[in-house]
Amino acid sequence: MKGRFGKFGGQYVPETLMNALIELEEEFESAIKDEEFLETYRYYLREYSGRPTPLYYAENLTQTLGGAKIYLKREDLNHTGAHKINNVLGQILLAKRIGKKRIIAETGAGQHGVATATGAAKFGMECEVFMGEEDVQRQSLNVFKMKLLGAKVTPVKTGTKTLKDAVNEAIRNWVANVDTTFYVMGSVVGPHPYPTMVRDFQRVIGDEARSQILEKEGRLPDYVMACVGGGSNSMGIFYPFIEDKNVKLIGVEAGGLGIESGKHAATFYGGSTGVLHGMMTYILQDEEGQILPVYSISAGLDYPGVGPEHAYLKESGRAEYVYATDQEALDAFMALSKIEGIIPALESAHAIAYATKLAPTLGKDKIMIVNLSGRGDKDVGIVSKFMGVNL
Amino acid sequence: MNRINEKFSHLKSNQQKALITFVTAGDPDAETTVKIIDGMEEAGTDIVEIGIPYSDPLADGPTIQSSSIRALKNGIKIPIIMDMVKEIRKYSEIPLVFLVYYNSIFKYGMDEFLEESKRSGIDGIIIPDLPMEERNEISEMMRKKDIILIPLVAPTSRERVRDIVKNADGFVYCVSINGVTGAREKIGTDLKSYMDSVASFTNIPRAIGFGISNAAMIREVKDYCDGVIVGSAIINVISKYDDNSEMLENLKKFVSDLKSGLSEVKI
Numbered sequence: 044m045k046g047r048f049g050k051f052g053g054q055y056v057p058e059t060l061m062n063a064l065i066e067l068e069e070e071f072e073s074a075i076k077d078e079e080f081l082e083t084y085r086y087y088l089r090e091y092s093g094r095p096t097p098l099y100y101a102e103n104l105t106q107t108l109g110g111a112k113i114y115l116k117r118e119d120l121n122h123t124g125a126h127k128i129n130n131v132l133g134q135i136l137l138a139k140r141i142g143k144k145r146i147i148a149e150t151g152a153g154q155h156g157v158a159t160a161t162g163a164a165k166f167g168m169e170c171e172v173f174m175g176e177e178d179v180q181r182q183s184l185n186v187f188k189m190k191l192l193g194a195k196v197t198p199v200k201t202g203t204k205t206l207k208d209a210v211n212e213a214i215r216n217w218v219a220n221v222d223t224t225f226y227v228m229g230s231v232v233g234p235h236p237y238p239t240m241v242r243d244f245q246r247v248i249g250d251e252a253r254s255q256i257l258e259k260e261g262r263l264p265d266y267v268m269a270c271v272g273g274g275s276n277s278m279g280i281f282y283p284f285i286e287d288k289n290v291k292l293i294g295v296e297a298g299g300l301g302i303e304s305g306k307h308a309a310t311f312y313g314g315s316t317g318v319l320h321g322m323m324t325y326i327l328q329d330e331e332g333q334i335l336p337v338y339s340i341s342a343g344l345d346y347p348g349v350g351p352e353h354a355y356l357k358e359s360g361r362a363e364y365v366y367a368t369d370q371e372a373l374d375a376f377m378a379l380s381k382i383e384g385i386i387p388a389l390e391s392a393h394a395i396a397y398a399t400k401l402a403p404t405l406g407k408d409k410i411m412i413v414n415l416s417g418r419g420d421k422d423v424g425i426v427s428k429f430m431g432v433n434l
Numbered sequence: 435m436n437r438i439n440e441k442f443s444h445l446k447s448n449q450q451k452a453l454i455t456f457v458t459a460g461d462p463d464a465e466t467t468v469k470i471i472d473g474m475e476e477a478g479t480d481i482v483e484i485g486i487p488y489s490d491p492l493a494d495g496p497t498i499q500s501s502s503i504r505a506l507k508n509g510i511k512i513p514i515i516m517d518m519v520k521e522i523r524k525y526s527e528i529p530l531v532f533l534v535y536y537n538s539i540f541k542y543g544m545d546e547f548l549e550e551s552k553r554s555g556i557d558g559i560i561i562p563d564l565p566m567e568e569r570n571e572i573s574e575m576m577r578k579k580d581i582i583l584i585p586l587v588a589p590t591s592r593e594r595v596r597d598i599v600k601n602a603d604g605f606v607y608c609v610s611i612n613g614v615t616g617a618r619e620k621i622g623t624d625l626k627s628y629m630d631s632v633a634s635f636t637n638i639p640r641a642i643g644f645g646i647s648n649a650a651m652i653r654e655v656k657d658y659c660d661g662v663i664v665g666s667a668i669i670n671v672i673s674k675y676d677d678n679s680e681m682l683e684n685l686k687k688f689v690s691d692l693k694s695g696l697s698e699v700k701i
Binding site for chain 2: 061321331
């Protein structure tokens with residue numbers, strides 16, 4: 044069925060948006076087959092964002108842990124500091140092709156907001172970013188960056204004042220301005236065609252990683268892992284490996300203060316099937332379908348849903364989903380900084396955390412790729428506060 | 435005959451148009467909601483839309499969002515709302531329609547939700563986040579239970595209107611503008627051509643909703659439609675007064691004023 048991953052996905056949105064989604068789907072499908080469009084997209088990925096990003100053998104980390112060989116896919120080295128720019132460049136070029144001059148976006152940690160504001164600056168578009176008021180506080184550095192880039196940042200004061208509410212408000216704004224505005228969604232979530240489109244604009248991560256590991260090791264990895272909030276960096280690195288049945292795919296969700304505390308964002312632990320932001324997927328909800336407040340130290344994983352294709356990969360058993368707590372992510376954040384000289388984003392630190400647990404249990408002949416989806420500059424304030432250090 | 439169809443055919447034979455008013459279930463509490471519905475009926479409302487509060491109401495603006503949050507904080511649950519409807523049905527035949535987001539129905543269990551709605555005395559359901567592409571399963575189940583799925587069309591629907599209103603029953607909810615719910619000063623849309631285009635695809639009544647906030651606006655739009663829907667403006671009145679009897683008094687005045695906007699004969 045169109046726009047479905049098994050029973051997940053679909054288009055649960057107000058009627059006002061339906062023709063816009065149909066138009067978007069048609070434009071995307073024609074663009075993704077248009078060699079000229081793809082050439083332009085690849086040009087900006089290469090010249091503007093600095094791709095391909097390295098697949099870096101983390102020798103110190105590997106030796107410290109004494110198990111599987113760990114490679115890091117360095118998405119943190121992208122322009123704007125995270126994988127988000129891959130998708131933004133694709134969608135902004137698409138907006139240009141459709142002829143829309145105003146773009147809007149939601150943001151959690153601010154990485155997608157910064158990437159979108161960057162793209163808007165580069166391509167001369169008007170840009171408004173919706174951000175939960177709580178995230179505006181937690182990520183003031185990124186708020187300032189967006190403003191420098193010429194975007195308007197609108198704090199969202201409704202609901203839990205985080206990413207979920209920023210998406211609601213962006214959708215509402217889109218409904219009101221659908222004739223003039225292109226919504227650059229930041230993850231593999233939302234109504235069809237977004238989950239497919241964002242995945243296709245993020246699969247460059249996995250495509251590169253796959254050929255890089257074949258070149259370096261002459262074989263495919265045993266494990267590919269990545270953090271999962273909405274799930275765009277993980278979907279991007281997983282997708283090209285899906286047919287490689289011997290490659291285990293592991294998504295790491297945000298365990299917050301622990302699953303039993305109820306303060307977490309691990310959708311696959313305690314979540315159930317429902318509808319949120321236009322898609323059917325796993326969501327954290329109560330018995331009457333009210334969306335539950337979620338929590339994570341990392342604003343980018345603080346989301347009560349997950350991309351519908353992840354829900355499908357989980358149900359079909361093709362991917363496995365685990366979680367790392369705040370504390371485990373912080374430990375990994377410190378460890379990677381000290382051992383490898385790489386400060387990871389708190390989101391990515393969740394994936395590193397699980398890798399550091401798993402690697403020592405595996406033989407030295409095993410290979411794992413961990414997606415380092417972003418860099419940690421934006422998080423040093425939060426981490427220093429956690430350590431009781433005043434900057 | 436379903437109460438909604440009965441109402442419209444009665445209104446039509448008297449050359450009248452329908453006033454449809456909205457209330458959030460449980461804001462401020464279930465008991466008061468029942469009194470609000472009674473008061474609105476007394477003041478001339480023809481059909482009542484009962485909003486089932488949802489944590490993430492995508493199609494709603496700030497007024498109904500806040501109202502939903504108040505109701506949820508006060509502990510409103512679907513079984514309480516069903517009981518409320520049963521209570522009203524003991525003495526009233528006013529057509530009652532649920533406005534409910536899809537996840538509320540889905541999580542509750544589609545069959546249970548529809549069965550309980552039917553048993554309570556609900557006549558129709560509006561699901562603002564369920565476009566026609568996703569409605570087949572539920573519309574089939576509703577047909578069997580004689581609950582009408584009220585279709586929504588929007589100014590952006592264009593050629594989609596034909597399929598949306600195919601086999602439709604009750605009335606067509608015509609969203610007046612691109613945007614979310616909320617009282618507005620003006621409707622920018624060219625309502626005549628929009629409503630004419632809807633009429634070219636269906637003979638069932640067409641009601642205009644979103645943004646309509648007073649009798650003057652009703653006077654402006656009534657010639658293009660068979661009914662008007664007022665939501666946020668009602669909530670604004672309800673939330674304005676702390677004292678319930680004062681609130682009910684003013685709400686009744688407001689509703690009968692809205693009604694007068696509809697019934698005025700064009701000279």
